[in-house]
Amino acid sequence: MMPWMRKITAFVFSAMLFFQGGGMLHVNMEKTVDGEAFPPGARWLDTDGNLIQAHGGQVQVMPVPDGNGGKKDCYVWIGENKTSGHLGNAVAVYTSEDLYHWTCHGDVLRPLSDVAQIDTDPYFAALYGELNAAERQHVRECIGTDMVIERPKMLYNAKNDNYVIWFHNDGPTEKNSYYYDIGMAGCAVSDSPFGPFRFVDRYRLSECPDGQIDCYPFSRGEARDMNLFLDEDGTGYIVYTSENNKTLYISRLNEDFTGLSGSEYGVDYIRIFPGAMREAPVLLRENGRYYLLSSSTTGWASNQARVWSSDAIFGKWRNDGNPCRGRGASVTFDTQSTTVFQAPNGSWIYGGDRWNAENLIDSRYVWLPVRFEDGRMSIEWRESWKWEN
Numbered sequence: 001m002m003p004w005m006r007k008i009t010a011f012v013f014s015a016m017l018f019f020q021g022g023g024m025l026h027v028n029m030e031k032t033v034d035g036e037a038f039p040p041g042a043r044w045l046d047t048d049g050n051l052i053q054a055h056g057g058q059v060q061v062m063p064v065p066d067g068n069g070g071k072k073d074c075y076v077w078i079g080e081n082k083t084s085g086h087l088g089n090a091v092a093v094y095t096s097e098d099l100y101h102w103t104c105h106g107d108v109l110r111p112l113s114d115v116a117q118i119d120t121d122p123y124f125a126a127l128y129g130e131l132n133a134a135e136r137q138h139v140r141e142c143i144g145t146d147m148v149i150e151r152p153k154m155l156y157n158a159k160n161d162n163y164v165i166w167f168h169n170d171g172p173t174e175k176n177s178y179y180y181d182i183g184m185a186g187c188a189v190s191d192s193p194f195g196p197f198r199f200v201d202r203y204r205l206s207e208c209p210d211g212q213i214d215c216y217p218f219s220r221g222e223a224r225d226m227n228l229f230l231d232e233d234g235t236g237y238i239v240y241t242s243e244n245n246k247t248l249y250i251s252r253l254n255e256d257f258t259g260l261s262g263s264e265y266g267v268d269y270i271r272i273f274p275g276a277m278r279e280a281p282v283l284l285r286e287n288g289r290y291y292l293l294s295s296s297t298t299g300w301a302s303n304q305a306r307v308w309s310s311d312a313i314f315g316k317w318r319n320d321g322n323p324c325r326g327r328g329a330s331v332t333f334d335t336q337s338t339t340v341f342q343a344p345n346g347s348w349i350y351g352g353d354r355w356n357a358e359n360l361i362d363s364r365y366v367w368l369p370v371r372f373e374d375g376r377m378s379i380e381w382r383e384s385w386k387w388e389n
């Protein structure tokens with residue numbers, strides 16, 4: 001979508017939000033999460049007292065170093081550090097035991113402003129010092145401080161005992177100065193969830209197969225808003241918006257989680273809801289059923305969520321409509337989906353971004369309870385709540 005179209009849609013959706021009483025959703029904007037409950041949209045500080053910078057992120061339990069040479073399971077929150085604004089976001093990681101208090105582990109994947117940093121900065125020298133000049137230039141072109149680095153997600157790879165990040169990597173092309181023209185998925189790897197992550201490369205992903213109608217045949221294999229999902233059998237999946245944000249894809253990852261498993265339609269990937277224009281996908285599994293939550297495509301402005309469900313990832317997906325209930329349900333409580341995960345007691349939590357387009361660093365997090373009943377998922381509005389209840 002062109003920038004002027006984004007402005008118009010943002011205006012239309014803000015007006016929608018206003019007329020639907022969405023202003024009432026902003027009850028907590030002046031509050032701070034106090035470590036006892038989740039007041040959706042409140043300021044959330046880490047254990048050092050700094051605003052948590054993990055936007056477009058993912059919360060999950062995964063093994064992390066325990067400080068004694070072993071590993072322990074812990075909640076890990078990965079996301080965009082929006083300190084740099086729209087472009088060149090570093091990827092930050094936080095951990096928590098109780099979901100209320102989060103310890104910052106800093107920027108685990110850092111962008112470069114200049115290829116010379118690989119010689120002058122020991123951090124980049126250790127990661128990219130062995131690359132030749134062209135390869136160094138490529139790293140700078142992909143994860144430069146002037147590039148889009150959004151929606152980072154992480155998987156623990158048990159086979160290799162390492163950690164793999166995928167993220168939406170974008171930027172302008174020679175043909176188009178718009179910052180979302182490259183449309184690729186970037187990949188980075190580390191032995192620790194706390195980094196440093198080494199950028200591997202960025203890729204176009206699965207393509208519309210012959211015999212199906214490609215909604216954007218001019219630019220095949222695009223990957224923008226994305227998420228990762230680890231199934232119970234250890235298989236990793238990447239779910240992403242493609243075909244100029246018109247069609248969602250789910251592709252199986254290879255055993256290292258650093259690429260796709262193959263290119264056979266229905267075996268290695270599936271194309272879902274062609275033309276539905278969905279982004280911000282979240283894939284999860286509850287009680288043997290898969291759920292795919294997503295937003296519409298209106299830039300930083302909120303819109304209506306939709307969920308599909310299926311008994312198999314590469315099976316038939318059923319449109320279950322808008323899962324949101326209560327005040328602000330028609331605009332996802334003025335948020336955009338980014339993660340759904342389980343609390344220690346097994347209950348489910350929705351995590352969404354309430355973007356502040358004028359000041360992205362102050363975008364807020366909205367966490368709300370998720371329920372499953374008869375194979376249907378719902379997300380419920382609360383002014384404040386605790387996962388224990």
Ligand code: DGJ
Binds near residue numbers: 150225279280
């Ligand atoms: C919507 C996406 O979901 C966000 O991650 C970001 O790319 C914005 N669009 C930019 O307008």
